[in-house]
Amino acid sequence: MSVSGYTPSGPVGRVVHRAEEIFIALILGAMTLITFANVVLRYGFSESLLWGQEVVEILFAWLVLFGISYGFKVTAHLGVDAIVNMVGGGLKRGMAIIACLVCVAYAFLLLKGAYDFWAPFSNLNPTSGRWFPTGFEEARAQGYAVVRPVPIPFGKEFLENTFNWYMDGDTRVVEEYDYLPRVIPYLILPIGASLLLFRVVQATLGVVRGTRQRIITSHEAEDAVETAADKLARGEAVKKG
Template sequence: MSGGRHHPEGRIATLFNNIEETLIAFILGAMTLVTFINVVLRYAFNSQLIWGLELTLVLFAWLVILGISYAFKVTAHLGVDAILNIVGPRARKAMTLIACAVCLAYALLLLKGAWDYWAPFAGLNATEGRWFPTGFANSRDQAWYETEQIPIPFAREWLEATFNFGEEYEKLPRFIPYSVLPFGIALMTYRIVQATLRVISGAADSIIVSHEAEDAVEEAALANKE
């Protein structure tokens, strides 16, 4: 398998990684729990959590976006390495760094787009400029937009006073679930930078996982021998 799945980390990085992994596990567990409760309520009591489906969709979106950055951290993204395998180590490293640069440029564009989409829902200003931020525009305030069914579990008065000019929220404001866009893309950008530095330092030779089918066969063969 190209690259390594385990990389030396400092204490702060380890703490941050643990928080990230715990959050992903919590989201997956919450999705499973809400779905299970809804199934029991529907078939046993002819009832349901009316907000359960929407919450599950929101949690799934969080899981996917956070999972993208996590996959960069553990070198789990799939990729085609047919050309990389027929060139020498120096050419392989150069091509890998080009791929890193393309990924980083794309991530930065996504980060701008994510902020520009989310900011109005939080009562903040989007950036100006089509490709690169050139300042902040007076974007339309959309902080009053709410989810369809998800209730506000806590801090209702603070949310209303801070983001909605004291006006009442009936449901959870959309900027809360949408906040995964700038947060997740920023995290993904950070993970791409980490992966690039690993390639530069020689700690890894790729940012993708390859030959996972062959690796799975080898692992199965070793397990059968034990």
């Protein structure tokens, strides 16, 4: 499958690419089903899924944060390249590399912030240092925090034993969760930021090696639209033939 001119190479690349697309499709499907069920219950039976809206918002956040790295991989992000198109040759390539390095720095900072925000909810220590990690610093564990009124679909005992406990002297006390712990929905923060950093570094190496020209699609997606139109025209021609 090709998206925005992207074609996965090798068996591993194809499997990963397919898995990412399936994951995105599952999130979109779950959001649609939950919203549809809520509408039917509300207008047909005067009922509603109390946790429906919250779950849809969580899934939407997962979709966005996961989709950012996917967009870098398939060169689907839009960007303004008016100045870049005014120059040519080595200067254009140099500007593309500078843009890549800026994106790498931003993705790294985003990863640090994402981990530092998520860590207390998993009873881990966030990193110290304002811009770059210089170690770890102690923080108040917040593994007890939950997302109301979202229930725990499965793994309740595992989550309680892993995140919702404290030491009372020499005794390990495990408390019960009434709702889904925040560590689960917030997990997309370090995962999404890690994938973003990986894909940006991957795109930067592609620009340096000359296998791709930029990390964004053309201004106003003109090239993408033209490519899609050409493919559509070829498909219609094949059907008519």
